[in-house]
Amino acid sequence: MKAHQFQDASQFYAQVKDYLLSQEALHNLLLALSNALIQNPERFKEKPYLATVDADGDIVAVALRTPPRNLVLSQIKDLQAVEVLAQDLYLSCNSLPGIMAPIDEAQVFALVWRSLTSQSYEMKMTLRTFKLEKVQMIASTTGYLRQATEGDKELLKNWNEAFALEALGKIETDPEHWAERVLQQGYAYLWQDEVPVSIACRGSFTPNGVRVNMVYTPPEYRRKGYASACVAALSQTLLNQGNRFCFLFTDLANPTSNHIYQKIGYQPVGDWQQYSFV
Template identity: 60%
Template sequence: MKLQRFENASEFYDRVKDYLLSQEAMHNLLLGIANTLIHHPERYKSQPYLAIVEIDRDIVAVAMRTPPYDLVLSQSENLDAVKAIAQDLYLVSESISAVNGPTVESEAFAQAWCSLTGKSYQLKMAMRAFQLEQVHHISQAPGYLRLATDSDQELLLRWFEAFCLEAVGKVESDPQAWINHHLQQQAVYLWQDEVTVSMASRGQLTPHGVRINLVYTPPEYRGKGYASACLARLSQKLLDQGHKYCFLFTDLANPTTNHIYQLIGYRPVGDWHNYCFIS
């Protein structure tokens, strides 16, 4: 068993692409991060941790971390490989606050990391990865999908912060930078009725698909089908642009959204856990 680190994102991607594409939906987060590292490296301020574990030149595990964000793990049938990643991170004195990955792999890493550091871990969020290839027809809420513009900045900032607080209990370190980037990329969409009532964002790209994130409706507009309409229309728009798949992650603590997404045509492909570490 051999662990190899990479300094160059393109070289790393060339090596891991086939392995990650064997389960594109489950690996959409890693593929998307790799794509961003190659095409928009300015979005990350620190040197990333990019590593693979091999047995006889065959990859058995992949790990990525773009500080200050969580470590992200691939699927792996060899949990010793996951433990090797924990040992390597410990040796290079990486400070890890959380790990994100498929359920078995992320817990194996959490156990290994805590045995090395003396910390404890707890489940922060249980998630499910979904994939869509065709949008199902659903009854349409009133309104239409529109692209967000600079004039929406104040609303986007307010909704972005509300989404973060509701989803993970804290706000991203620089929400304005996120908004500026996504407006520049024409990636944020809003559902417009008599007023603006819901939003969703086109996220990172994979070779054959795109992830949708930040699906949010303020409490006063919920229960009217706006989020479903916004997500369904955006998903169809992205498929029409040539993407074969749309991906998204859901919080398993919210059964309503998990049900709605499946009505639209998203099918579950696997579960992910996010563990945080406590001193």
Template identity: 40%
Template structure:
């Protein structure tokens, strides 16, 4: 058993992609980030950490981090304890600062425990999430309005909404980071809004992290004053159908398990649970 670290995402994907694609939806986060890094090496301001732990030709564990964001992990084998210890030793040896970890629930908890044992860094749960997948849309009860692509004219509103989303999702970064992120996503044609007949926008959803047959939806955000009116349901359902019509085999998304309303919404429009995914922060 050994660890391999990589200077770039293309080399990382050459080692890890085929194995990770065997569970494309469950591994859509790490795959999507790696593919973004491969196509846009300067997308993130900081040098990424990219590593695999392998046993012969078998991938056991994959790790990716783009500071200041959490370390993301994926495992292909349930017996990953030795692989985790090797990974933690490598991170410590190379003096990587880890703000937190995100991974399938048991893997995230085990990494947090081992990291604390090795570094004395206390940890806390940041968010319990669930990954969902959709192959067929169940249209919700229609509401006034329509899906449209976000434009630069929407930026003042969307910047406030994205800031609100990141606060609720416990994502690292300051308002300046969020503004740059929003401008980039709009310029790339990744953000969509639900617009009422009078032109007012009331909900936001993005497409993100295209992999091979699966594309993710996120963020999804409706400001408090517009919640409970069916706007997000119609936006996500319509965007999901648009992506399926564009050739994607499935759509995936992450939900906050502390928000039962959004989880019910996604179930109703055809999203099925795949795996629980937890984020831990280190102090």
């Protein structure tokens, strides 16, 4: 087995596209990041790590990192490739904040990285990937979906900050910059009752689908069906635009959101784990 690094995102994508598309839903994050590196390189201030591992001419693993974020791994056919990737990454940059990968791959990488660096690790989150092809009917609630406008900017900033603290325990991106970006690109959608009560955002595209993210309802508006209605309406909007699938990630520690998404029609695809290195 041998690791190969790529300096050009387009060349990397050309090599890994078929491998990732064999399980498009599971690999939606890797596909979306690859697309973002090609279409919007200005978003990324540091050089990305783009790599594959080949065995007898066939790709058996894909890795991508956009510093300062975590490394993301594909599903890997032969887990020996994890060690090859870890050694290659260690030679390139011997520090790493964390790893996000399918469960087996994440666990093996964490162990190998500890042996290389003596860094301890801790599991931060277990996530589940979901895919939707058809929205299911759900109980109706008052309100309607609308695209966020410039007048919503302060609300978007506040909700992004609250979402990050609740879901991640820390603020990883500047809420002001995030709000400006999603407004400029038309990514943010609000469920409007008498006032805005819930948010869901359109994420990056894959060749056949699009990710839904940043689903948040302030505590005072919860348990009224707003989040379900917002995600269902946005998902239908995205399907109507010609996407075959919608994808999203859920935190398995939050059974409420997992139940909500499955009622809408999202089907589980695979589980991921996120580790941080200390």
